[in-house]
Amino acid sequence: MDPTPRAYRAICFDLDGTLLPMDLDVFMGRYFAALYDFMEARGIEGGPFLEALKAGTRAMAVHDDGRTNAEAFWDTFTDLMGDADVDWEPLLTEFYDGPFAALGADVEPNPAAAAAIETLAAKGYPLLLTTMPMFPPTAVRHRLAWAGIRPEAFARLTHYENSRTVKPRPLYYAENLAAAGVDGADVLMVGNNTVEDLSFMHLGADGYLVTDWLLDPAGFDLASVKHGTMADFAAFAAALPPCANPAAAVKTGPIDPAEAEAARAANDGGSLDGTRAAAHAAAATDDVLAAQAPGSQEV
Numbered sequence: 001m002d003p004t005p006r007a008y009r010a011i012c013f014d015l016d017g018t019l020l021p022m023d024l025d026v027f028m029g030r031y032f033a034a035l036y037d038f039m040e041a042r043g044i045e046g047g048p049f050l051e052a053l054k055a056g057t058r059a060m061a062v063h064d065d066g067r068t069n070a071e072a073f074w075d076t077f078t079d080l081m082g083d084a085d086v087d088w089e090p091l092l093t094e095f096y097d098g099p100f101a102a103l104g105a106d107v108e109p110n111p112a113a114a115a116a117i118e119t120l121a122a123k124g125y126p127l128l129l130t131t132m133p134m135f136p137p138t139a140v141r142h143r144l145a146w147a148g149i150r151p152e153a154f155a156r157l158t159h160y161e162n163s164r165t166v167k168p169r170p171l172y173y174a175e176n177l178a179a180a181g182v183d184g185a186d187v188l189m190v191g192n193n194t195v196e197d198l199s200f201m202h203l204g205a206d207g208y209l210v211t212d213w214l215l216d217p218a219g220f221d222l223a224s225v226k227h228g229t230m231a232d233f234a235a236f237a238a239a240l241p242p243c244a245n246p247a248a249a250v251k252t253g254p255i256d257p258a259e260a261e262a263a264r265a266a267n268d269g270g271s272l273d274g275t276r277a278a279a280h281a282a283a284a285t286d287d288v289l290a291a292q293a294p295g296s297q298e299v
Helices: 023-040 048-061 071-082 090-103 111-120 139-144 168-181 196-205 230-239 256-269 274-289
Strands: 010-013 125-130 188-192 206-210 227-230
Touching: 023 048, 023 274, 048 071, 048 230, 048 274, 071 090, 071 139, 090 139, 111 125, 111 206, 111 230, 125 274, 168 188, 168 227, 168 256, 188 196, 196 206, 196 256, 206 230
Parallel strands: 010 125, 010 188, 188 206, 206 227
Antiparallel strands: none
8 A cells, every 4th residue: 555645636535434423223223213203293104104215215226227316216215105195305304304413412523524624625625425325415414514514515415316326336436526527546535434435446546444433344455545543534634735636616416327427437447346336235225224113114
């Protein structure tokens, strides 16, 4: 591993377990329980609702047809919920701005994460939050708030409305390269998952693995990549020079599939098999969806 940083034009960050200290399994159990209670309190059966929500979530992980993840979610969810006389999207917005926001009350943010973000922003680095894009934008902003980080520090936040696929598929990262108008070699990816986050390196990105909440499903050789605690990364960020050639006009919305495919083709190192990446995305999503709330059924 060469410890010398590249001349980055943009820096991408994972959220859960990287900027946001969190045991994802514990969080998902609380999330599903809160959703169940919220729906039951409004006369909606929590069990069938959660079954439809989990099926919609899995659809986001497995679809490969150019729809946004939001479209894949809602197509599946509404098919399962039938013609229920409920305006679902405003209802879920109410949930995310209420009970969901409260789920972060006992999260203890790592001040080194906010310090690193502010340091890099002050040096002119465009920052992209490349979090798993399965939540609506309001939920992503709340999770950043739990981490003590300003959403406005990021030029792009990935969520289910502006993404057409998920980690670790190459096209997910290609979408973000196209959004920033940069090559893979222009980017540093900061994350805690050796598969989902470091898969960006197959498109030429440099990587920094944050080890506080390390997830290593593949037995990765840590010595082969920059790594350290979030405090170590904050020191790394402080040592970087100002950004000399920042990515300009980063797009916030969905990326045209042809643009994403062109970015993938231009940067693909050929070492990440798309079928294997898709299988990982499906399996990882199924693991997350195994969390159960009272009265729910596993999908």
